[in-house]
Amino acid sequence: MKKIDKLILKSFxxxxxxxxxxxxxxxxxxxxxxxxxDFVxxxxxxxxxxxxxxxxxxxxxxxAFPLAVLLSSLMTFGNLGEHFELTAIKSAGISLVRVLRPLFVFVVFLSAFVYYSNNFIVPKANLEAYSLLYDIKQKKPSIDIKEGAFYGGIPGYSIKANKKYDDDESLGDLIIYNHSDKKGNTEIILADSxxxxxxxxxxxxxxxxxxxxxxxxEDAKKPNKPANYTRNIFQHSKFVFSLASFEMERTDKELFSSNRLMKNEIELRNDVDSLKNDVVKSKRTIYRYTPRFFNMHMQEVEDIKPQTVVLWEELQKDTTKVKSDSADKKDEKLNNTDIESAKMVRNGSSKAKNKDSTNKEQIEPTPYNTITSYDSALVAKADSVYAKRNRGNNNLVDKPRFAKNRLKGENRRIDQREYYVRSYGLEANSKLSQAVACIVMFLIGAPLGAIIKKGGLGFPxxxxxxxxxxxxxxxxxxxxxxRAGDVNEIWAVWASNLILLPFGLFFLRQARNDSRLFETDYYAVKIAKVFKFFKREK
Known part of the structure; x- marks a missing residue:
């Protein structure tokens, strides 16, 4: 390693x-x-x-790592520029890119470490931190008996001190209610101090x-008899209360391990795959379940089945042929049952229709899109007929209402799983994007410091x-x-790096050309030239 590299690294x-x-x-x-x-x-x-x-x-x-890289690189090259060290290096025939090379290599290794840390160290630290924070929240506050108020923090006792002295240890005019036997306030203790x-x-x-x-x-020995009453007078007495309920108990950490913050990238991507399969299974369940309720007009559900469900079923047939065969037989049996029930309903309706046509004229049904109001009496009459035929107390709206609630619950479950898919996917992609952000921030900070030529903790x-x-x-x-599903997960996480990277490349180009991008006299000269141009045009 050359002396120039040691100088740059030591300065950084x-x-x-x-x-x-x-x-x-x-x-x-x-x-x-x-x-x-929660700590007080x-x-x-x-x-x-x-x-x-x-x-x-x-x-x-x-x-912290990307921000620290940005700030330190700005300060380092700002100090080098402010003390004309960067100018001396360039005058020796060393380009700015060559000066940046040792720090760039360092930042690349730092990004690799950040990725490893985000993937393995941070999840374990999150598990320890949030489990400990949960235990702290569950811990009872320390004993704080206030003057003139009952304190019930000790299980089985209520304590009131009408006087509390400055040493926080001495109390006066004390009342203690003992209900530890869970039979009410059967014991009362009064003390002067x-x-x-x-x-x-x-x-x-x-x-x-x-x-x-x-x-x-004391408890009465016989019912409806007065209980024994005892009074004791003492000059000095001691009571010992257990403070086990005030100790902080540690919860099993495995209860928190399912959170996305406690998992590495491989575990997150496995969870995403599992959740996606769960979503497809739920969709398949909906399209298998729907014909049981709408068996008159939704026999061919294959026509409206989503493409994801079709692909998933084909994959299941290829991977688990034996299970798929048994499932197909079961589905075929259910479909045949639904078809037979539909035929029976249709045949029954056609027979009833022919029977009614012999007694009176056939009435043309009213199209559903022209109905603006409903006859409650007619609906009630139809409900009674439906109940008699089904030998129960159900009405016409029970079946669609049940179907609606079932389908709504499945859709809610699908929405929740899709939200988890997006959240876990964002967390998995952010592991690498946060590491690459160190490189992006270095490409912004180092050239910008060489242009500004100001070190310290001010302008940088x-x-x-x-x-x-x-x-x-x-x-x-x-x-x-x-998370809302409006943007792809990759674009959502990488947008910051992709937007800021052109700024870094622009600053690098300006720094190589010794641009005076942040000097006021540079812009003063440019503005003067513009005014001179317009005066000459006149």
Missing amino acids: IGPFLITFFVVVFILLTQYMLKYFD GKDLGFSVFAELIGYFSINMTPI ALMYTILGDKYLVMELFDGKTYSE VIVSILFFIVSYVINTTGIKLG
Whole structure:
């Protein structure tokens, strides 16, 4: 490795590490503030917070890496340009592309690591983080007895202290209702003062009572007889309460493993395939199920069967011939049953029609598209006839109503599965797109820094935030449209990189030509030439 490569890498690594940790800290702070209310008053301890912050810090890395690459590359080449080091390198006959080569190789390896991290490290960290966050939410707040209010956090007891001293350990004018036996408030304890503290690693709460009375009521031995009443007077007494319900219990992590954030790309794509097969099976179920209700006019459902269902059935026949043969026999039996039932209905209707035609004239049916109102009496009469023929209490609308609810439920299930297909597909494609975003941000930041020639945390930070906001807005909008099904999953995830890549190539071309793209005097000269041109035309 040449000295020029060492110089460029040394100038880049330091700002990259600093900006990476700063970006992670900012994103982590913003993210953790959403759950601030779930942490207050639960006495979690430093170890729990450190574990949670560590896992969520890894969760922030897919966003932090591209932003850190953009900001650090801008700062590096801005500093080189500001101190005329970049000019000296070019004067030695070394092109800008050659200067960018060691950092480009570094960023390519960094993108490979980011892809590996997104695929294997981040899902495991998400599993640990969200399972721990769930347990924190379920944990009870620590004991906080407020003055003049009943506290029921300890199972089986209600405690009220009319006076609470500043040391948070001494209480005055205490009332304790003991209903741990689940028979009501059968025991009441009154005390003039109390001192409370925990023992055995905060597993038990000890409450020492002073100058009090205990009132208890025993169960009556015989029904309709008064119960025994007992009163005890004490000068000093101790009560020990178990704090097991206040401990944080860890939930089985496997319960959270089905979420898309806890899976790698291979698992996500397998889930997408399974969900797509499930959707096709549901569609096939609909088209097999429909003729049972609409057996008079939907015998040939093959004509309206979706192409995806047809292809799926052909694939099933090729892969599992034995199962498909048995399924075909079953379908043929069901279709024959439906056809026979349809023939019976048709024959019955034709016989009834011939019988009625001998008694009275045949009435032409009214086309359904000309009906604007319904005769309730006629419908009720038809319902009664239908009920007598079917020997039941069903009316004419029960069958279509049941069919509607069944088909609506299947369609709702299909919509839900298709939403999961899109969500899992977006998550799978984002694993690679977030890694490639590091390369795109480098192609924007490094040439832009060489053009601006300003280092530090001033102008480079503003430009970095601007491009990051543009990238974030495009990516967020694409994901929303992709989940809604308005945009293809690949375009939704890759739109940000595809839109920003031309900007990077444009800046690279301008930097190679030593463009003065961001210098005010450059534009002042251009504007002066325009005004001079119009004056000459006059």
